[in-house]
Amino acid sequence: MKPDAAFSSAYSYSGPFQNLTLQPLPYPYEGLEPYIDTTTMKLHHDVHNKAYITNANAALAEAPQAAKSLTLLGLNHNVGTDLFGKPALNTAFQNNAGGAWNHAFFFKCMSPAGSSPSGNAPAQGGALAKAIDAAFGNFTAFKANFSEGATKRFGSGFEWLLVQPDSGNKLVTTSTPNQDNPLQQSAEVKGIPILTLDVWEHAYYLKYNATRPAYIKNWWNVVNWPYVEENYGKATQGVVPVVASS
Amino acid sequence: MALRGASTGQLARSLRAAWGQQQSRALVTQSLPDLPYDYSELEPVICAEIMELHHKKHHQTYVTALNATAEKFAEADYKGDIATMIALQSALKFNRGGHVNHSIFWTNLVPPKDFEPPSGELLKAIESNFGSLDNMISIFSPKTAAVQGSGWGWLGYSKDSGKLVLETTANQDPLSTKGLVPLLGVDVWEHAYYLQYKNVRPEYLKNIWKIVNWKNVAERLEAAK
Numbered sequence: 380m381k382p383d384a385a386f387s388s389a390y391s392y393s394g395p396f397q398n399l400t401l402q403p404l405p406y407p408y409e410g411l412e413p414y415i416d417t418t419t420m421k422l423h424h425d426v427h428n429k430a431y432i433t434n435a436n437a438a439l440a441e442a443p444q445a446a447k448s449l450t451l452l453g454l455n456h457n458v459g460t461d462l463f464g465k466p467a468l469n470t471a472f473q474n475n476a477g478g479a480w481n482h483a484f485f486f487k488c489m490s491p492a493g494s495s496p497s498g499n500a501p502a503q504g505g506a507l508a509k510a511i512d513a514a515f516g517n518f519t520a521f522k523a524n525f526s527e528g529a530t531k532r533f534g535s536g537f538e539w540l541l542v543q544p545d546s547g548n549k550l551v552t553t554s555t556p557n558q559d560n561p562l563q564q565s566a567e568v569k570g571i572p573i574l575t576l577d578v579w580e581h582a583y584y585l586k587y588n589a590t591r592p593a594y595i596k597n598w599w600n601v602v603n604w605p606y607v608e609e610n611y612g613k614a615t616q617g618v619v620p621v622v623a624s625s
Numbered sequence: 626m627a628l629r630g631a632s633t634g635q636l637a638r639s640l641r642a643a644w645g646q647q648q649s650r651a652l653v654t655q656s657l658p659d660l661p662y663d664y665s666e667l668e669p670v671i672c673a674e675i676m677e678l679h680h681k682k683h684h685q686t687y688v689t690a691l692n693a694t695a696e697k698f699a700e701a702d703y704k705g706d707i708a709t710m711i712a713l714q715s716a717l718k719f720n721r722g723g724h725v726n727h728s729i730f731w732t733n734l735v736p737p738k739d740f741e742p743p744s745g746e747l748l749k750a751i752e753s754n755f756g757s758l759d760n761m762i763s764i765f766s767p768k769t770a771a772v773q774g775s776g777w778g779w780l781g782y783s784k785d786s787g788k789l790v791l792e793t794t795a796n797q798d799p800l801s802t803k804g805l806v807p808l809l810g811v812d813v814w815e816h817a818y819y820l821q822y823k824n825v826r827p828e829y830l831k832n833i834w835k836i837v838n839w840k841n842v843a844e845r846l847e848a849a850k
Contacts, residue, residue, distance in 0.1 A: 422823055422824060426823070426824050427824055430824070474773055533715075533719050533796055533797075534774055534775035534776075534795070534796040534797075534814070535773075535774030535775045535815075536774070556774060557773050557774035558773075558774075579774070579815065580775075580814065580815035580816050580819060581815050581819060581824060584815060584816060584819045584820065585819070585820065588678050588682065588816075588820075589678055589682035589683055589686070589816065
């Protein structure tokens, strides 16, 4: 597949960069208690997320010039194309540019419990609420669908709610393995993510141990609905949520 | 007996009816094996809390799901419902693989006080394939640490070549999918080490060598030859 040069210009940030940086958490480490514990947030952000950034930068150092001028989004869009040359480099970006984007996005998709003005759901009568009803029947059915997908993802991965511009802005759910995401060219189901849930064991094991379903059930209490609604509005215009300033 | 145009399921049933045999489903129910040691006996390398969760929750879940899936599969097979049989394939792979892999893993470990280094035929094989045990470990550990997401690191035996091979598998794929007989497996799903080692998978892999049951590995090699 040819490198997807169109994306890097359409979605560029303030300028090209070579060094990805760890985005700060939008809330304190203890901000998602009691649903996600402080120690997990510390490790998840300061260690796991940081490792993806470090590894992505290392891969950038080895990457062809064309890749060096891409944004984090552009790197993801080009996973599965010929841009990176060596398969090992493509894999490095699939895992680490994927990991960097996925975590920055995941952390933004959450906010302290009770902080969404519309409660634990998108605003009634709003564009997203209507779209969810149209796609899934009602909000409860959507939650069941998303939760089931998150539970059934075997091994490590993420569950997504995304908008598919190519099919009339259809709202769909999908899960991806490891650090893959729907922005990547090699993704089975592609689209613009508007909400995600990390189901790698490190995301929940310290508090929930083997009971992933309990983690998923509690996670609904910390979804940042205003952000998801904003994402939906942008996605229906073909714009991917911005997760990093560099 | 009208055999022309009959499906395989119909054919089988027709034949059995003709021979006066009952349709029987020989469904073997799998069960959780006992550990050869107490939950706390692998300390300080793997803590009791991990061992208990790993055995009682994770492995048990694979066994329970496997039995349920196998039951559905046998049912679909009986009805000749090939679409369902195909749809159940990945669940069978996950859960049977999970059961097989963990059953091997528990026997591959031994309390630190009972640890013995490899000897005899096994040691000879390790030296002939890798130069030395240390050299084998120096390849095995980083290769296994590099598994993306969930999976296993393996020392396997190739019946074709008679060689020992280092390999990795994703999720719960059994080593047989790579054409090798499993001798030693190391689980690197995060549940195998996270409570104790957090994200420092290399530290877990460094320490696990203190509790490898080389006697068991040697037995597996003999059985495989």
